[in-house]
Amino acid sequence: MVTVEGPRLATADDFPGIHDLVDRAFHKERGGMAARIPTCYDEQFPEHHAVICEEGAVVAHAAAVPETLVVGDGDLACRGIGGVSTEPDCRGKGYMSDLMEFWLDRADAALFELGGDRQRYGRFGWEDGGRELRYRITxxxxxxxxxxxxxxxxxxxxxxxxxxxxxxxxxxxxxxxxxxxxxxxxxxxxxxxxxxxxxxxxxxxxxxxxxxxxxxxxxxxxxxxxxxxxxxxxxxxxxxxxxxxxxxxxxxxxxxxxxxxxSVWTTAPLRKVNVRDLGTVLAAFQPQMTARLSRHDVEPETVSLAIEGEEGVELQYEGALSISQTDDPDITLGRRKLTTVLFGEPSQGATVRRRSPLLEAACPLTYFVWPSERV
The missing domain is CATH 3.40.630.30 (Gcn5-related N-acetyltransferase (GNAT))
Known part of the structure; x- marks a missing residue:
């Protein structure tokens, strides 16, 4: 019987095993991930990492690095997920799922963001959110x-x-x-x-x-x-x-x-986001939304949103935007669908946005994580 420990927060003693695992999984060079993504692999903060061990050895890992997104005049507490990896011989045991659920259950951030496969992480609530422009110059x-x-x-x-x-x-x-x-x-x-x-x-x-x-x-x-x-x-x-x-x-x-x-430019999804606290997320973007509503000369309106199974959030605009809780939301959607309405491409979620001039003018919300900052 193999002795399994975790998921649990990492300790300083786990870091050699973490480095070995992620280096082999990603950059294939010793010390590569720590040197290339120093915001993630900072040994001063082992509590930003979670591990699963077999017989005392780290066999699965995921980091959740605290970030503060600056979104114009608002700030939003967030966590960036990175270094999700499992030893090849240990795959198929559900360790990645266990690590994702471990971090989401410890939801001390209103939003989680990551890069990676949309389908792989979609079942945990992540969806494409935000945009970046890519300019190729020769x-x-x-x-x-x-x-x-x-x-x-x-x-x-x-x-x-x-x-x-x-x-x-x-x-x-x-x-x-x-x-x-x-x-x-x-x-x-x-x-x-x-x-x-x-x-x-x-x-x-x-x-x-x-x-x-x-x-x-x-x-x-x-x-x-x-x-x-x-x-x-x-x-x-x-x-x-x-x-x-x-x-x-x-x-x-x-x-x-x-x-x-x-020579050519394209637009692409920025990251995947997972909204864990809708009210806090909308409050952070309140100044951005208010500025857009003012520019579009939107008439006074009240609309309320909710993630299925969670408390609703009411947006009321009368020259200024106020945000409050509600038990009777107008629009209730699954977590991924609501993410698309709030953060997706203008063409995505447009059917729902058109139900409300307020949402149509204020969304999609805009944030950015520079490539140098991504974990």
Missing amino acids: ERSLSAAETAAETAAEGRAYTAGTDLETLRGVHEAEPLRVKRTRRTSERLFGKRGVETLVVDADDPSYLCVDRERREANVVEFGGTEAGVRALLQTVFAQFDIDSLTVRTPPTHRLNPLFHEVS
Whole structure:
């Protein structure tokens, strides 16, 4: 009889086994996951990890890293799920399901987000939520769009001691992001596989590039149009790459620049989200929703929503948006369907949104987790 322990929170003693498991499951290099996703594999916080052990050895793992999503003028407590992995010989025993249920039962966050297969995680309540734009830039497409701005200062390599606070300030001006500590910023800007370039100016700019493949990716950027344009030119001048893909929020102020210099662009789902506390989620997005309702000149309206089997939330708009609980919701949907109404593509959930001018104007809600921040 095999002795099974867990799911349970990890301890510091479990970390060697966690690192070994996730490195073999994902990056195939020793220490790879800790170096590439430092926000997740931080040994100062073993309580962010859950494990299942057989005969004392870690055979299954899932992390749930606390995050604070900044969504314009609102903040939302969230957890990012990452590193979901099981030893090949232990698959089929339900360990992944046990770990997902373990974290969802400990729902100290209003929202859980993750990347991964939509069908695999859908049965636990996750659904596609949010959007990102992806701009593919080549040296040719960038050259075709060159303007007088090409004379801007050339980018240089990031220097941790000199540039950290400056880049932190630039990033903190982004209206959609995950809040960071200074230590988190330091680890992200210096993590394995990413090169950060900086343009010095009165308004500094930066670009974080993962170029381990010839199809390189910008995992984070910030600053001015002129500065970012100069950094794009620096990347193609200094790096041997075929293309550069930039992922941005759908509302980012620099999207016109990326559209101008790209060879092709697409829109794609951002992450999968699992709404655990509908009232808290809507309260965090209240300023964003109010701004949209004001722009669309929506008439006064009251509408209420609920996830099946849970308490309803009433939205009342009369020039300002108020949110309260209700026992008699107008619209009750399954967890995934309601996620689609709140966060899905404009075409998804549209039938339900059209039932309410308030919902149609205020949704889909917009958030963003930069590629550098994803666990």
